[in-house]
Amino acid sequence: MEPPSASPHRGHVSWQGILLAVSPLTFWNLPTTAQLAIESVPFTAAEGTDVLLLAHNVSENVKGYTWYKGERGIDSHQIAIYLTATQGIIPGPAYSGREMVYPNGSLLFQRVTLEDTGFYTLQTLSSDLQAEKASGHICVYLSLLTFWSPHPTAQLTIEPVPSDVAEGRDVLLLVHNESGNTVGYHWYRGQVTDRSRLIVSYSNITHSATHGPAFSGREIVYPNGSLLFVNLTKEDTGFYTLQTTGDNFDTEAATGEIRVYGESWNLHVQSQ
């Protein structure tokens, strides 16, 4: 008795042999010259980046393409049909709005998500009504950058209240869109988070403030991160940067501006 591992190979060979013997027409369908192939570029993609599914060995006389999600090419998983005659796409049930089909059959998948991981199938239809099919795989990995950079849906912002303030008055630098996991706030003078420019730090864990080299004695930090700046002088005009630290060590930064006007400017405005 033969080992079972040998039989599938032998079966495959004889199946091809039968087809060749039965019909010479079938011969043209066999992958003898150039077989359609799909290549994912890049091979693995970070979440939020673009992936190109390159269609290789597309036959010359192609009339249209159909892209499917999955390996089987099921109608309900159809992403889009591209017709070379109209150069336009017809979106299918699996179209997400992030896919683009090029005239050469390649599919551009924009801003991929983890859920996009999986197989994709291209079916081509040529003018002699020959259909060819090939599948490729998209592999999306979670990008650490997604944690480090401010999330696009909730960007940390600083709002000075009021936006212009008279000399001798107070301004509150309000913190908006602060992520829920902040454990520390650091306020800096200027647009850089340089240690020498630190005004004050606040720890959400110890609930205490620590003054830095740029502290003037007129800044009060609140537990929600907002900074009250009292008795302003014209020299306080400028940029102020807040850096927050999250409980997973991620940091976010945002800059706000304080504009202090003097009495002469104030009078000038009032006289207008």
Ligand SMILES: *[C@@H]1O[C@H](CO)[C@@H](O)[C@H](O)[C@H]1NC(C)=O
């Ligand atoms: C094109 O088809 C040939 C023949 O089937 C194959 O050897 C080759 O790998 C294909 N090209 C690509 C890029 O897959």
Ligand SMILES: *[C@@H]1O[C@H](CO)[C@@H](O)[C@H](O)[C@H]1NC(C)=O
């Ligand atoms: C198909 O077209 C796209 C866009 O022009 C291009 O980036 C890609 O390299 C082309 N694919 C092949 C296999 O030439």
Ligand SMILES: *[C@@H]1O[C@H](CO)[C@@H](O)[C@H](O)[C@H]1NC(C)=O
């Ligand atoms: C919160 O973040 C969103 C997205 O970046 C932004 O559109 C919105 O203006 C921010 N809210 C405030 C109060 O700054």
Ligand SMILES: *[C@@H]1O[C@H](CO)[C@@H](O)[C@H](O)[C@H]1NC(C)=O
């Ligand atoms: C820090 O304070 C902010 C504002 O009060 C709050 O939303 C956040 O949950 C606090 N974080 C921790 C770790 O207590």
Ligand SMILES: *[C@@H]1O[C@H](CO)[C@@H](O)[C@H](O)[C@H]1NC(C)=O
């Ligand atoms: C932060 O706290 C201060 C003082 O309690 C308050 O005036 C301010 O409205 C708070 N900021 C936000 C964004 O809630």
Ligand SMILES: *[C@@H]1O[C@H](CO)[C@@H](O)[C@H](O)[C@H]1NC(C)=O
């Ligand atoms: C505000 O600042 C000015 C100049 O620095 C000082 O003379 C004045 O006493 C301060 N006022 C208060 C209420 O702190």
